[in-house]
Amino acid sequence: MSDALQHECGIALVRLLKPLQYYKDKYGTAFYGINKMYLLMEKQHNRGQDGAGFASIKFDVEPGARYISRVRSNDQQPIQDVFAKINSRLNGVLQEYPERANDLDWQLSNMPYLGNIYLGHVRYGTFGKNSIESVHPFLRQNNWKHKNLIVAGNFNMTNSGELLKELIELGQHPKEYTDTVTVMEKIGHFLDDEVLDLYYKFKQKGISKKQASPLIAKELNIQKILTRASKNWDGGYAMAGMIGHGDAFVLRDPAGIRPAYYYADEEVVVVASERPVIQTVFNVDIDEVKEIERAHALIIKKDGEVSMQQIMEQLPKKSCSFERIYFSRGSDASIYQERKMLGKYIFPKVLESIDNDISNSVFSYIPNTAETSFYGMTEAAEEYLNEHKLQTILKGNKNISAQKLTEILSERPRIEKIAIKDAKLRTFITDDNSRDDLVAHVYDVTYGVVKPTDNLVIIDDSIVRGTTLKKSIIKILDRLNPKKIIVVSSAPQIRYPDCYGIDMARIDEFIAFKATLELLKDAGKYHIVDEVYLKCKKSLDQDHPENHVKEIYAPFTPEQISDKIAELLKTENIKAEVKIIFQSIENLHRACPNDTGDWYFTGDFPTPGGMKVVNRAFMNFYEGKSERAY
Numbered sequence: 001m002s003d004a005l006q007h008e009c010g011i012a013l014v015r016l017l018k019p020l021q022y023y024k025d026k027y028g029t030a031f032y033g034i035n036k037m038y039l040l041m042e043k044q045h046n047r048g049q050d051g052a053g054f055a056s057i058k059f060d061v062e063p064g065a066r067y068i069s070r071v072r073s074n075d076q077q078p079i080q081d082v083f084a085k086i087n088s089r090l091n092g093v094l095q096e097y098p099e100r101a102n103d104l105d106w107q108l109s110n111m112p113y114l115g116n117i118y119l120g121h122v123r124y125g126t127f128g129k130n131s132i133e134s135v136h137p138f139l140r141q142n143n144w145k146h147k148n149l150i151v152a153g154n155f156n157m158t159n160s161g162e163l164l165k166e167l168i169e170l171g172q173h174p175k176e177y178t179d180t181v182t183v184m185e186k187i188g189h190f191l192d193d194e195v196l197d198l199y200y201k202f203k204q205k206g207i208s209k210k211q212a213s214p215l216i217a218k219e220l221n222i223q224k225i226l227t228r229a230s231k232n233w234d235g236g237y238a239m240a241g242m243i244g245h246g247d248a249f250v251l252r253d254p255a256g257i258r259p260a261y262y263y264a265d266e267e268v269v270v271v272a273s274e275r276p277v278i279q280t281v282f283n284v285d286i287d288e289v290k291e292i293e294r295a296h297a298l299i300i301k302k303d304g305e306v307s308m309q310q311i312m313e314q315l316p317k318k319s320c321s322f323e324r325i326y327f328s329r330g331s332d333a334s335i336y337q338e339r340k341m342l343g344k345y346i347f348p349k350v351l352e353s354i355d356n357d358i359s360n361s362v363f364s365y366i367p368n369t370a371e372t373s374f375y376g377m378t379e380a381a382e383e384y385l386n387e388h389k390l391q392t393i394l395k396g397n398k399n400i401s402a403q404k405l406t407e408i409l410s411e412r413p414r415i416e417k418i419a420i421k422d423a424k425l426r427t428f429i430t431d432d433n434s435r436d437d438l439v440a441h442v443y444d445v446t447y448g449v450v451k452p453t454d455n456l457v458i459i460d461d462s463i464v465r466g467t468t469l470k471k472s473i474i475k476i477l478d479r480l481n482p483k484k485i486i487v488v489s490s491a492p493q494i495r496y497p498d499c500y501g502i503d504m505a506r507i508d509e510f511i512a513f514k515a516t517l518e519l520l521k522d523a524g525k526y527h528i529v530d531e532v533y534l535k536c537k538k539s540l541d542q543d544h545p546e547n548h549v550k551e552i553y554a555p556f557t558p559e560q561i562s563d564k565i566a567e568l569l570k571t572e573n574i575k576a577e578v579k580i581i582f583q584s585i586e587n588l589h590r591a592c593p594n595d596t597g598d599w600y601f602t603g604d605f606p607t608p609g610g611m612k613v614v615n616r617a618f619m620n621f622y623e624g625k626s627e628r629a630y
């Protein structure tokens with residue numbers, strides 16, 4: 001497969017419903033929309049640091065004047081770079097025409113980037129090229145206003161190869177093979193079609209070409225276009241688009257895998273991938289920010305009409321739990337609580353692993369995402385201690401001395417900042433080749449708080465490939481000479497690839513998979529690997545295959561796999577005993593009850609394309625191919 005684009009991303013859309021003068025009067029600037037876009041994108045930088053793009057459309061400018069602007073960057077600091085470029089252009093124009101400083105009509109017609117609607121995107125290019133061409137938004141240009149299409153998405157299609165073939169069957173000759181171009185051309189094809197239908201309709205009524213143009217824009221049925229375009233899409237997506245004359249849409253996949261939130265009032269309509277971003281940037285209450293419904297599109301017509309329209313049949317809701325555990329900012333009210341609960345629910349297993357010996361245990365976390373689950377874990381430790389204190393005091397039957405009582409009451413969990421992250425990068429999504437070296441140097445450790453008699457409990461949000469632990473964390477923690485290192489994962493074992501947006505494409509990289517292969521060898525059951533391969537191969541031409549890879553894990557309990565993982569991660573020179581504890585699937589669902597998408601943990605993929613991907617990923621491993629499964 002060529003370098004298709006698969007990535008986790010963030011989107012931002014702002015539609016200004018009033019004339020620019022309104023924002024200038026109320027907020028002191030006609031650049032209100034651009035400023036809000038900057039904040040929306042900057043506050044989603046966790047969703048993408050490899051590229052950023054911005055596009056805007058001006059309504060109702062004279063023919064010949066440019067009404068679509070776009071700027072993209074794949075620089076070191078892409079968001080900063082995009083807005084530095086925008087600022088410098090805007091300031092340049094203002095310096096050249098100081099007399100136009102308050103002439104907003106002139107500014108709208110003559111200043112680049114200023115517009116009535118804005119679309120932005122931040123991108124992680126997890127593999128393949130990170131060239132400027134792969135940075136969103138994508139632009140499909142045409143001399144007809146309503147045939148111009150700009151799209152930006154947080155998405156991943158499992159069947160991009162088939163979608164490409166469909167385009168070819170439509171008679172097209174795509175100039176490149178990327179998810180985004182394929183998807184954009186699909187929408188573009190039906191957009192052209194719809195525009196043509198409307199044109200003939202008006203022609204029959206004797207309306208001239210020129211007169212038909214605004215009528216087409218008004219009647220353009222976005223719902224119909226999206227329904228036809230998305231018919232065979234299989235994947236996770238939040239797809240945002242703008243059409244040249246000013247209509248816009250954000251379409252969410254039928255299982256609601258990728259997130260998308262919106263807010264609308266009489267001044268603006270805003271869409272972002274994360275809820276608190278909208279809350280902060282527009283200073284609105286949590287209840288005012290709504291989720292775009294799965295299988296629906298939020299459609300904003302040029303005239304300002306906003307509607308939520310169903311595009312396809314809904315699948316059961318399977319919004320991605322990994323978004324909650326790792327990818328999103330932890331400032332969302334629900335995500336914060338969910339992460340804390342993950343820490344809390346895993347505590348009983350931790351307690352067991354330290355033989356209830358809280359006083360000889362130091363608790364800490366691997367920065368940054370795991371910080372919140374750490375709070376949950378320490379709260380659980382405090383609750384346990386309080387109960388323990390109460391029992392000791394009650395047992396003392398009022399005969400405890402004041403000194404003894406003070407001693408009992410002053411006991412608290414030993415919470416320390418042990419691991420320090422030096423680089424402000426998300427190592428998990430750094431491209432595979434450069435990752436090991438980065439991981440090895442990204443963490444440091446605090447000396448002087450751990451005793452040789454101590455257990456060192458350290459929680460991380462997830463263990464994917466285990467490189468963070470093996471190459472860095474376990475080694476540096478061992479330098480502190482603890483008796484035992486207990487690594488706790490707030491997420492369950494990652495056993496299957498993701499193919500809907502969180503970039504985990506190759507099954508043989510997962511530490512849980514590697515450990516399971518070892519267990520199969522130890523148990524003399526490696527023949528299962530051959531059997532599963534044959535089943536996967538057989539399923540290749542099935543429309544609705546099952547996930548055969550589950551059979552690999554079936555002979556073992558999660559604990560057996562965890563213990564094997566610990567064995568694999570403990571390199572030769574490590575002196576401490578190493579124990580790894582993973583969250584159970586049940587507790588994951590208790591902690592995140594509304595986001596039940598869990599295919600990377602359970603193998604239950606919500607679409608047939610996902611099932612195909614997992615089987616293909618296994619075949620790739622078996623055949624020794626290092627290519628990605630989608």
Ligand SMILES: O=P(O)(O)OC[C@H]1O[C@H](OP(=O)(O)OP(=O)(O)O)[C@H](O)[C@@H]1O
Pocket residue numbers: 326366367368369370421425426427428429460461462463464465466467468469
């Ligand atoms: O087992 P691995 O394959 O090494 O991946 C898992 C690690 O990667 C992530 O950290 P990252 O640096 O991406 O982000 P964070 O600092 O926000 O947690 C995650 O939080 C884990 O620490």
